Amino acid sequence: MDTRLPDNEDTTHGDELSLLDELRVVLGRRTPPADLLVGSRIGPYEIRAPLGEGGMARVYRALDAERGLEVALKVLKPEYQSSPEIGRRFAQEAQTMASIHHAHVARVYDTPEEGSVRAIAMELLTGGSLGDLLSRGRSRRRRLRINAVVRFVEQAASGLAAAHALGIVHRDVKPGNLMLDGAGRVKVVDFGVVLALERATWLTGVGRPIGTPAYMSPEQCRGERVGPASDVYALGVSLFELLTGRLPFHEAAGSPFAIMLKHIQEGAPDPRRLRSSIPDWLGETVLRCLRKDPEDRFANAAEVAQALASRKQEAPPPRPVEVVRPKTPRIDAGAIREQLQRLPQRAIVAWACRCARRVQHLNRDPRLERSLSMAESFVYGGAREEGGDSLTQALSRVKNLRNASFRAAYSAEDAVETQSGAQAALAAAAASACAAARCAADASADAAYVAQRAVAALDLASVPITDFWRLAQRDYRLLVAREVGAEGTVGHVLPHDFWSETSGGSGPG
């Protein structure tokens, strides 16, 4: 490392001061200054703690001690307090929200002012957002119950319908803006970008794309005029995501523009292909929301609410396998690794070959076949023109399977997108087998990663991995019981019926 400055004393270089000044700006932009408002008071509200931050305002938890009322207080950021135009917008937002009286729209209590500081006091929602629920579900690899999703979205739609009835378009509908109150009721929030229809033109100019790309309607992406049907589209995207755990056009598509382009050009995938238990009427409802032409969608949120309300009874009761699957053993990559470390190398090769062969039986991959059959020639013996593998060669062949493991894990993810759950399961099974193979090659953390992906893919496909894993475990126990690869067995090959003696399963070839 270059140390142009002496290491143990402070010196000041000529350029240092300006560099430090620049860094002060950069770091200052990174961390907003400590919040001076906490502890102070706006109108009757005593500000307790920051809750979040939006484009032009910060939100605090605040208390009106006299009324014993706790509220979410949205306060215009200091830099905007002097701007008349933004003040107007802010006041308009308050007015807009206050004008919508609906059980599923966050309530506005009043608009306190203190000196030049303006604020909106709103209903405090403590249940988090549907977006939070989604990400929690994702991290636990679970999906939301279909019935619950239908109820949530129906409530959101009825709240939006009240806005639409007043000529108000939300323009940024997404799970993150659908909050839950303490009782689990959905409330639409963040009307920060909402504008009454007739005023939209002069306040924002035409052609202003606003919103979140993943949820934006084609007309919004093109910067065209938006209407209630644009909210219907965004609601459709949200419904799609809540049902399947995935976005119809997701981030992996690349840049925000790539996603916007997809909204404009690409047909929406059918959610039923990602989750087969979605009833047809619901799948159709989602797809109708996601039509490219606003004319082809439900005209407004009220129609969506109606469609969901009239049919929600018909949604099948959630099947335990989809939501909670306590009985499904997880592939524990750490355990695999531990097991493999106890296994002699010869047995590792045998196990990896066995797992991979089982997958080949299910879903043959020619690229895997060559490596596999060569490795098998080592395990089971047998005449190959090259004379069969040595242990080192066999181990390196098993190592080759690791590339296949990554391929398989990725293709498992793709398969969830495009093909049936069963095929995804096959690919994922391949991945888990290859993860075992990778452990054999080098017991690294990557194996855990591959195995986890495989399990995640299986989860998404709602296919239990029980069978595959059970068989692999039995194979393992057999290898241990027969002391395969134990000292003094060098050069021994497994008989071709090694596995079938107890399992009754198919042989290697």
Place this chain on the structure above:
Amino acid sequence: MGGSDGSRDLDTTQTSLLWAVCESGNEQAWHLFFRIYAPMLRQFARRLGLNEVEADDVTQEVLMVVHRALREKAYDPARGKFRGWLYGVVRNRALSVHRNRQRRTRAQAAGGNTDFDLLSGVADPHEDSVREIWEQEWRYALLEEALRQLQPALGEKAFRAFVLYAVENRPVHEVAAELGIATASVYTYKNRVLNSIREWTARFEDDGPPDVGDASAGAR
């Protein structure tokens, strides 16, 4: 993935990142590009007096223009540096937002909106000061990226010591006490961090024209 070797990635920004971005599907290149330039464009627009919403719009529009231009090879490296070209694009967008606003205020008869006066710098031929803001924002963007990439390697303690002592100007003994280290270490950390930042940014003082021959380096 994830850019653990970030400095190499940024090298690419200066040369072939632009071209890598053109290739559809090169997400990594686009993400890096977006990470560096989007905040820079937004800050620039804000400093020209656009409000947050307008600045976001301008950023979005400019990035769209860049995306299209790079894909259609409409930006010609022979005609100058990318940063200069980008400056022209964003400046024009900001100006037109300003003009639209003026038209709107005039339509509102009374006018008298102080908010708009901030923008006079854009309309005026004070080109130099606008350009200076642009260059300054480039420095900030560069430093932000430098911090992002260097911080993990420098370590939390070194970075804290640097921020407290050098950036926030806290007395050295106070910083040492707070972090539980010797005062000499505070100096060491400070110098180490500063040197790293200097070294890192020195490579990008001048963004040469994108090198087409290097394009393969950016593609995976």
